[in-house]
Amino acid sequence: MLQKTRGIALSYIRYRETSIIARVYTEEFGLQSYLVNGVRSAKNKSNRIALFQPLTLLDMVVYNKHDRDLHRLSELKTIHPFQSLPFEVSKSTIAIFVTELLNKVLKEEASSPVLFRFLIDSVLFLEEAKLNYENFHLVFLLKLAFFLGFGPESAHEFENQLREHSYPFLPDAEMENALNTMLRKPFGTPLSLARSARNELLDAVVAYYQIHIDSIGEVKSLPVLREVLG
Structure with a gap:
């Protein structure tokens, strides 16, 4: 049965x-794997493989079967072409970096429209931002942690959890303020x-x-991220 999803x-x-x-x-099925045939063929002129670059936003028509781990695509296009x-x-x-972490923390069985909306909004911010995205x-990650069930409420809680697990994190006042701002303010807040x-x-x-x-x-x-952005 064909079904639509982003x-x-x-x-x-x-x-x-x-x-x-x-x-x-x-959006509809959580994390899924799709077999996409022919996209690496020399005869393929559509360049559909570019649609699977990290964080590309997709509009899809899929064959999703509950008893299978690998599904098929019927139609595919990007929602928002990246510039x-x-x-x-x-x-x-x-x-x-973000996609590596998402691959590690998202689960196949977990479909969450609220989390999906957060991810979409986050990607669109990064795509469109001209300034103040160096801390994105x-x-x-700090905001994603809330959707995963372990988001800290404050810099103090974050520090305490690290110390309880013997991680040597001793921020100064400036870093504490920055951490609280990241937890409480939207993307793009100057820091x-x-x-x-x-x-x-x-x-x-x-x-x-x-x-x-x-x-x-x-x-x-x-x-690589540490070297490029720091």
């Missing part, structure tokens, strides 16, 4: 000679945060996730 592309792997298996977080996110190094690096990844402080807070946020989700393990894109 989706957010997270990643894909090559499958056989010309196909891919794409992981997409969908900056895949082409600006800082934004594309953020996108790779930090704000995003004064030095490169070294941003790196320290990034490591702390990833450690916070690792405390709450055992399966996260190593975050391979973290060193």
Whole structure:
């Protein structure tokens, strides 16, 4: 049975000679895997594989069967063609980091329209932002934690949880203020945060996730993100 849903592309792997298996977080079905045939063929002129770059927003018609882990696509187009996110190094690096974390924390069986709306709004902010997005990844993870059930209410709570698990996080007053702003204010709120402080807070946020989700393990894109944005 054909069904419509919106989706957010997270990643894909090559499958056989010309196909891919794409992981997409969908509005209707949660995290799903789709077999997409022929997109890597030299004869394919549509460049549909570009639709599966990190965080691409999709409008989909799919064959979803509850007794299968791998589904098929019938129709596919982008909701919002990107003009900056895949082409600006800082934004594309953020996108790779965010999608790696989403692949680790989102579950196949979890469909949440509220979470999906948060993800859509977050991606659109990053795509359209001209200024004040250098802390996007930090704000995003802190806000995402609430949807996953372990969001801290304040910088103090964040610090205490890290210390309870023997993580050495001792922020100064400036970093505490920045952390509270990230927790309470929307994306794009201007912040004064030095490169070294941003790196320290990034490591702390990833450690916070690792405390709450055992399966996260190593975050391979973290060193590149730290180097590009800091």
